[in-house]
Amino acid sequence: MFGRMAESVRRLLGKPGAVDIRPYTKLLEPIEAREEDLRALDDAELTAKAAELGNAELPYERADLIELCALGREAARRALGERPFDVQLLGVMALLDGHVAEMATGEGKTLTGALAAAGFALRGKRVHVLSVNDYLARRDAEWMRPLYDLLGVAPAWVTEESAPEERRIAYTADVTYASVSEVGFDVLRDRMVTDAGDRVLPAPEVAIVDEADSVLVDEARVPLVLAGAAEAAAADLEMAELVRTLKPRLHYEIDEEGRNVQLTEAGIDEVEKRLGGIDLYDEDDVSVLPRVNLALHAHVLLKRDVHYVVRDGGVRLINESRGRIALLQRWPDGLQAAVEAKEKVEVSETGEVLDSITVQALVVRYPTLAGMTGTAMAVAEQLREFYELEVAQIPSNKPCVREDEADRLYATLEEKEDAVVAEVAEVHATGRPLLIGTQDVAESERLAKRLEGEGLSCSVLNAKNDADEAAIIAEAGKYGAITVSTQMAGRGTDIRLGGSDMADRDRVVEAGGLYVLGYGRYPSSRLDDQLRGRAGRQGDPGKSVFFVSLDDDLVTANVADTSGYTADAEGRVTDPSWLDTVDHAQRVSEGQLLEVHRNTWRYNKLIDVQRGVVLEHREAVLTQGLGDRQLALDCARHHADLIDDVEAGGGDGEAEVARAARLITLYHLDRGWTDHNAFLAELREGIHLRFLGRRDPLDEFNRDAVPAFKGFLDDARARAAETFAETEAADGRIDVSTAGVKRPSMTWTYMVHDHPFSSDLETVVGRLKGKGAGG
Numbered sequence: 001m002f003g004r005m006a007e008s009v010r011r012l013l014g015k016p017g018a019v020d021i022r023p024y025t026k027l028l029e030p031i032e033a034r035e036e037d038l039r040a041l042d043d044a045e046l047t048a049k050a051a052e053l054g055n056a057e058l059p060y061e062r063a064d065l066i067e068l069c070a071l072g073r074e075a076a077r078r079a080l081g082e083r084p085f086d087v088q089l090l091g092v093m094a095l096l097d098g099h100v101a102e103m104a105t106g107e108g109k110t111l112t113g114a115l116a117a118a119g120f121a122l123r124g125k126r127v128h129v130l131s132v133n134d135y136l137a138r139r140d141a142e143w144m145r146p147l148y149d150l151l152g153v154a155p156a157w158v159t160e161e162s163a164p165e166e167r168r169i170a171y172t173a174d175v176t177y178a179s180v181s182e183v184g185f186d187v188l189r190d191r192m193v194t195d196a197g198d199r200v201l202p203a204p205e206v207a208i209v210d211e212a213d214s215v216l217v218d219e220a221r222v223p224l225v226l227a228g229a230a231e232a233a234a235a236d237l238e239m240a241e242l243v244r245t246l247k248p249r250l251h252y253e254i255d256e257e258g259r260n261v262q263l264t265e266a267g268i269d270e271v272e273k274r275l276g277g278i279d280l281y282d283e284d285d286v287s288v289l290p291r292v293n294l295a296l297h298a299h300v301l302l303k304r305d306v307h308y309v310v311r312d313g314g315v316r317l318i319n320e321s322r323g324r325i326a327l328l329q330r331w332p333d334g335l336q337a338a339v340e341a342k343e344k345v346e347v348s349e350t351g352e353v354l355d356s357i358t359v360q361a362l363v364v365r366y367p368t369l370a371g372m373t374g375t376a377m378a379v380a381e382q383l384r385e386f387y388e389l390e391v392a393q394i395p396s397n398k399p400c401v402r403e404d405e406a407d408r409l410y411a412t413l414e415e416k417e418d419a420v421v422a423e424v425a426e427v428h429a430t431g432r433p434l435l436i437g438t439q440d441v442a443e444s445e446r447l448a449k450r451l452e453g454e455g456l457s458c459s460v461l462n463a464k465n466d467a468d469e470a471a472i473i474a475e476a477g478k479y480g481a482i483t484v485s486t487q488m489a490g491r492g493t494d495i496r497l498g499g500s501d502m503a504d505r506d507r508v509v510e511a512g513g514l515y516v517l518g519y520g521r522y523p524s525s526r527l528d529d530q531l532r533g534r535a536g537r538q539g540d541p542g543k544s545v546f547f548v549s550l551d552d553d554l555v556t557a558n559v560a561d562t563s564g565y566t567a568d569a570e571g572r573v574t575d576p577s578w579l580d581t582v583d584h585a586q587r588v589s590e591g592q593l594l595e596v597h598r599n600t601w602r603y604n605k606l607i608d609v610q611r612g613v614v615l616e617h618r619e620a621v622l623t624q625g626l627g628d629r630q631l632a633l634d635c636a637r638h639h640a641d642l643i644d645d646v647e648a649g650g651g652d653g654e655a656e657v658a659r660a661a662r663l664i665t666l667y668h669l670d671r672g673w674t675d676h677n678a679f680l681a682e683l684r685e686g687i688h689l690r691f692l693g694r695r696d697p698l699d700e701f702n703r704d705a706v707p708a709f710k711g712f713l714d715d716a717r718a719r720a721a722e723t724f725a726e727t728e729a730a731d732g733r734i735d736v737s738t739a740g741v742k743r744p745s746m747t748w749t750y751m752v753h754d755h756p757f758s759s760d761l762e763t764v765v766g767r768l769k770g771k772g773a774g775g
C-alpha cells in the first residue's frame with residue numbers, strides 16, 4: 001500500500017514520463033566521501049579495486065555503485081585530467097539502469113557513457129557504444145582509452161575501413177565503439193556466412209546509444225541494406241534526355257506533397273511520339289513505362305544539393321536528417337542509375353537486396369539498452385512505446401543562461417532573408433560569433449553566397465566528411481566567426497567560446513557568447529532544440545532565435561491557408577496568432593513523422609517474425625548440420641553414394657558431403673529469403689493501392705504475407721534436395737557451383753534514407769516497376 005502511494009507521489013513530483021533521479025542524487029555524498037581514500041592509491045591499486053567489482057552480477061547494489069562511481073571519477077581525473085561532475089555521475093547511474101539520460105550539449109556525455117560502459121564491462125558484459133558516425137566512434141574510443149586502461153577495461157573501435165579480421169577482434173573487446181550502420185552491416189553480413197567461423201559479431205549484450213533520439217526515433221525506420229552483385233543496370237541516358245525536355249504541368253504532375261510524379265495524358269502522348277510512336281500500354285513495350293517513370297522521378301523529385309551532391313564523378317546521397325554525405329549509401333538500384341544518368345556520371349554497380357534490417361530492429365537485439373542525448377523528453381513517449389526505455393532528465397552542471405528569443409516571423413522568404421542578412425551584419429559587427437542553422441545544403445549555399453555578397457565571409461558546413469566538419473565547427477565560437485551549417489552537421493563536437501583553444505574567450509563572452517540563428521524551424525521542435533543547444537554550454541552566455549516565414553516549407557506543407565496577415569514595412573508579422581500557426585505547422589509535421597514511424601514498425605514486425613524463423617533454421621544448418629541430416633533423409637541413396645565417391649577419390653566422405661549439404665541448403669534458404677523480401681516489398685506497395693478501397697492496409701498485408709511464407713522452409717528444403725541430387729564428386733571433392741550454387745561474387749551495403757517524398761524509397765521503385773508490369 002505504502003509502495004503504491006510512494007509511487008503516485010513520485011509520479012506527481014517527477015516530470016511526467018521521466019525517471020525519478022533522486023535515488024541517484026542520494027549517492028553523490030557517499031561517492032564524494034570515497035574520494036580521499038582512492039586518491040591515495042597508486043594506479044595499479046586503483047585498477048585492482050576496479051577488478052574487484054567483477055565479483056558480482058548486474059545490477060549494481062548500492063555499495064558497489066558508490067564504489068564504481070568513485071573509482072570512475074578518480075580514474076577520469078588521473079587519466080583525462082577531468083574530474084566527472086556530479087551530474088555526469090547521475091548520468092552514469094541512469095545508463096547503468098538502462099535509461100536514456102537526457103543531458104544538454106557540452107555536459108560531457110562522452111565521459112558519462114564511457115564510465116557507464118566500464119561499469120557494464122566490469123560486470124562481464126560486452127558493451128557497444130553506438131555512435132552516429134565513424135569519426136565519432138574512433139574519436140571517442142581513442143579519447144577515453146586512458147580511462148579504460150586505468151579501470152582495466154579494453155576498448156576498441158570499428159569503422160567502415162575496418163577489415164573483417166579487425167572487426168572480429170574489435171567486437172570481442174570489452175567496449176566497442178562503432179557507428180550504428182557499421183554494426184548493422186555486420187549483422188547483415190553475418191547472416192549470410194556459410195562458415196560459422198566467418199562471423200564477426202558475438203551475441204549482442206549491452207548497447208549505449210549516443211544521440212539516442214536521432215538514432216532511436218529519427219532514423220529508427222531507416223533500413224540498412226545488404227546487396228549482392230547481379231548484372232549492372234544500363235545507364236538510361238535516353239530516358240534521362242527525354243524527360244529533361246518534358247514540361248511540368250503539361251506533361252507531368254507532381255502530387256501535393258511532392259512525393260510522386262506522374263505523366264499526364266499529354267505527357268504519355270509526347271513520350272510515345274518521341275520514342276517513335278510506340279504504345280506505352282502495349283505488351284511488347286511493357287518495360288518502357290517504368291523506365292520513363294524512374295527517369296522522371298530522378299529528374300523531378302530528386303534535387304541536386306538537396307537530396308544528393310555530385311562529387312568525385314559520382315552521385316552521393318545526402319543524409320537529410322544530418323545534412324551529411326553518405327559515402328557508401330545509394331538508392332535502390334533503378335533509382336540510383338536514373339540519377340546517375342540524369343547527372344551524366346558513370347553508372348555504378350547494382351544488385352539485388354539480399355537482406356535488410358532497420359535501425360530499430362538492430363537496436364532491439366540488445367537485451368540491455370541505454371542511451372544519451374540532449375533532447376529526449378520530447379520523444380519520451382516514443383522511446384517507451386518502441387523500446388520500453390525511460391528518460392532520466394539530468395540537470396545541467398551549471399544553470400543555462402542562454403537567451404532564447406521568440407521567433408521572428410516574416411511574410412515572405414525574401415523578407416526573411418533580408419532580415420537575416422541585416423541581423424547577421426549587425427551582430428557580426430560586434431565580433432559576436434554566429435552559427436546559422438539551415439534546412440539543407442542548397443539553402444546553406446544560397447545564404448552563404450548572399451552573405452559573402454554583403455562582405456560577410458562565412459564558413460559553410462556542407463556535408464563534407466565528418467572529421468573536416470568537426471574541425472570547422474570546433475572554431476565556430478571564435479571571435480567574429482560566421483558559420484553556416486545544416487542541422488546536425490558536425491554534431492558531437494564542442495563549440496568553445498573563443499575558438500577551440502579558447503584564446504579569445506573573454507572577448508567573446510563580453511560580446512554575449514555564441515549567437516545561434518535558425519534559418520527556419522525544423523520538422524520537429526526537438527531538432528530546433530538541438531540547434532539552440534549549441535549555444536550556452538556549461539553555463540556560457542549565448543542566444544538563440546529562429547527566423548521564419550509563411551513561405552517556409554514547414555508552413556506551406558502543413559497549413560492550408562496563410563492569407564490574411566498584416567505585416568510591417570519590413571514584412572515582419574508580429575501577431576501572436578500567426579506565431580502559433582508556425583508552432584501548429586510543426587506539430588502537424590511531428591504527428592506525421594510519428595504516424596509513419598508507427599506504420600513502418602507494424603509492417604516490419606511481421607517481417608521480423610518471419611526473418612526470425614528463417615534465421616533460427618539457418619543457424620541450425622550452419623552450426624548443427626541440419627541440412628546434411630535432412631538431405632540424408634530426402635536423398636538417402638545419393639547421399640550414401642556421394643560419401644563413397646568422395647572416399648574413392650581420397651577425400652573425407654562424411655565431412656565433404658556435410659559441407660556440400662550445408663552450402664546447398666544455405667544457398668536455397670538465402671535465395672528464398674531474398675525472393676520473399678522482394679515479394680513483401682511489392683506486396684506492401686500494392687497494398688497502398690488497395691488502401692484506396694478503404695480496407696485496413698495492414699490486415700491486407702498480413703493476409704497475403706502470412707500464407708506466402710507458409711511453405712517457405714519446405715520449399716527451400718525441396719529445392720536443396722533437387723540441387724543435391726545433381727552434385728557429383730571428383731577427386732575427393734564436391735564442387736557445388738556446377739549444380740548452380742553460386743553466391744553473389746560481391747556484396748555491398750547502403751542505407752535507404754528518409755525522403756520527404758516517400759516513406760520508403762524501395763517501395764517507390766517497387767511501385768514504378770509494378771506499374772509497368774501491370775500496364
Ligand SMILES: Nc1ncnc2c1ncn2[C@@H]1O[C@H](COP(=O)(O)OP(=O)(O)OP(=O)(O)O)[C@@H](O)[C@H]1O
Binds near residue numbers: 084088492
Ligand atoms: N568533468 C569534466 N570536467 C571538465 N571538462 C569536462 C568534463 N566532462 C567533459 N568535459 C569536457 O566537456 C566537453 C564536452 O564534452 P562532450 O563532447 O562529451 O559533450 P557532449 O555532452 O557529448 O556534447 P554534444 O551534445 O555536443 O555531443 C569536452 O571538451 C570535454 O573534455
